[in-house]
Amino acid sequence: MWQSKIKIFGMPLISVGFFARGFIAIGWSGAGVICIAQFGVGFISITQFGLGIIGLAQFIMGYFTVGQFSLGIIAAIGQKAVGFIALGQSPSGYYEIVITGLKDMPAYIALAADMVKGDPAPFKIWAGIWTAIALYVFMRRGAVTFPMSAADLFRPLVKHSNQLIRLKALGKLDDQRDLAEVVRTDPTLRVRRDALSLITDIALVREFTDRKYNAELRALAVSKIDDREFLARAGAVEAEPKIAEAMIGRVDDDRLLLDIVEGSEFQAARTAAALKLKNPDRARVAKLAAAERDAGIFRILAGFLDDGALENIIIGAGVVATAEAAIGMLKNPDDRFLYGIAVDEKSGPLADDAVYRIADPLLVEKILRSGAPFAARAAALRRVDNRAIVAEISQHDPDEILRKAAVKRLDDIGPLYYSLKMEIRCPQCSQPVFINGPWQKAKCNSCLSAIPLAAGLWKSVAAAELGESVFPRYNGLTLEKSIRHPLCLDCGSELDTDDAAGDDGAVKCTNCGRNHTSISPPKWFELTKYADRIFCTDIDGEEKGENRDDVRMRPVSISCIKCGAPLDVTAETPRNARCSYCKTVQYLPDGLWLSMHPVKVKRPWYLRCTYREKERIGKTF
Secondary structure (H helix, E strand, C coil): CECCCECCCCCECEEEEEEECCCCCEEEEEEEEEEEEEEEEEEEEEEEEEEEEEEEECCCCCCEEEEEEHHHHEEEEEEEEEEEEEHHHEEEECEEECCCCCCCCCHHHHHHHHHHHHCHHHHHHHHHHHHHHHHHHHHHHHHCEEECCCCHHCCHHHHCCHHHHHHHHHHHCCCHHHHHHHHCCCCHHHHHHHHHHHHHCCHHHHCCCCCCCHHHHHHHHHHCCCCCCCHHHHHHCCCHHHHHHHHCEEEEEHHHHHHHHHHHCCCHHHHHHHCCCCCHHHHHHHHHHHHHHHHHHHHHHHHHHHHHHHHHHHCCCCCCHHHHCCCCCCCHHHHHHHHHHCCCCCCCCCCHHHHHHHCCCCHHHHHHHHHHHHHHHHHHHHCCEEEEEHHHHHHCCCHHHHHHHHHHHHHHHHCEEEEEEEEEEEECCCCCEEEECCCCCCCCCCCCCCEEECHHHHHHHCCCCCEEEEEECCCCCCEEEEEEEEEECCCCCCCCCCCCCCCCCECCCCCCCEEEECCCCCCCCCCCCCEEEEEECCCECCCCCCCCHHHHHEEEEEECCCCCCEEECCCCCCCEECCCCCCCCEEEEEHEEEHCCCCCCCCEEEEECCCCCHHHHCCCC
């Protein structure tokens, strides 16, 4: 649709299109002062089917109409004319004139005028009535829309059946009470909301915070009120959480907020008030906190109190849950104070919370070994991770329930072992190289090449899932990772390694007597931060710490095959040894070479971790 930029009476001067709207409207259908269309409405309507004050159409309705079928309130001219003054081949009206041709139309019109002059009273009455109707409709043109009911012409615009007309009418209301009435009675929320937004009289606005009104209206009313006292009182008795939070959210007086915390029966209101506190009276907060039964609100209030005030609450609280929450809220808990709470016969369920907050492990162990109440000792048992102490309790404590709990605790704090079997391919000769320990470099037994083991390789081992994994980027690393207690490399019996500690040494198999290496993890080795010991490993690629004749470390003397001079052979001597006297190169025999370089076999080595590793990986054993 095209419209001219020039406007008249707020509408385009000319509008052309399928559905034209303008002072002059031209199109398939249209509406305007002058309308030329197939279907149209206008003051002057030239259409096939039309409606207008003055109409020219095939089928037309209006005040003064000309058409094939013409219905005119005042006058109608047409083949079939119906009007107060009707001129046509089949006229129907108060003044009827039958016409037989258009040539004499001026004479027919003159005849009609003479008929009106001869009997003017009916015409004057009829025309007066419709003129009055037209003027009234014109004056009420703001109420005219589609669809609408006839009653809308007689109602105030704020009572119109069309919502958009009611919305426009709001801006014309000057009386605040009228706007308030719209908020109370209008059937649609949008109109009520817009009416409320226009009210500036806070006394009226307060009415709409009442529970009987829509939640959105109430929230809007709250946003318009600045009276903190009123908002605090209303918020304290508000059952709707969102409304209560909106009301209390505008209150910034700590005294009023504490009043809500103390007096309101609604948790949402009390919580919202507690969260708004900035710098409340500490004495009053302590009093309220001591009597508070809601854990969430207590934690908010306790955040304003020092440890001394919290300790007083713990001692004097009549509600166990309050005392438990106070223990949890201590910022720098005094271990001696907590110890006293834990061993007090009257503490009951508080003992568990008190023991949990004690930082000194020696005090926790003391509670476990003492004659403290059962609840305190049971809580201490759950904290102690010294296996010797727990083992002592499991065997000798007089309380059977505690002994059984200690047995379970021993299992819980027992170490976790990773079993690792690793193999790479030598980048020089492609022969297998077995990684039987935490090395930074490996040595190929076939070509004697030194192979650096990158830090990324060990990170991959740490991140690998249980089972078999392959890492092509690290010389085709093949890893077999499992969780298994260390086994003797000879007889397969379980080794006693749970409590092995101290300097690097050996762990002896109690079945066959073989020694196995036991070392601390190297500083660079970070497979897991909970690793504390490594077993059954070669050290830097050599099998040390085992009860074998380590001939590799002692030189072996042989005679030169040419000059007979002595030739000292060690593990570092190459296979083609050279005599230092005659310079003859001789190939060392297999037996001697293999004694210096025994065939490597892939075997598992074990990484012991504290029980914290079980918690880290989320597994139970």
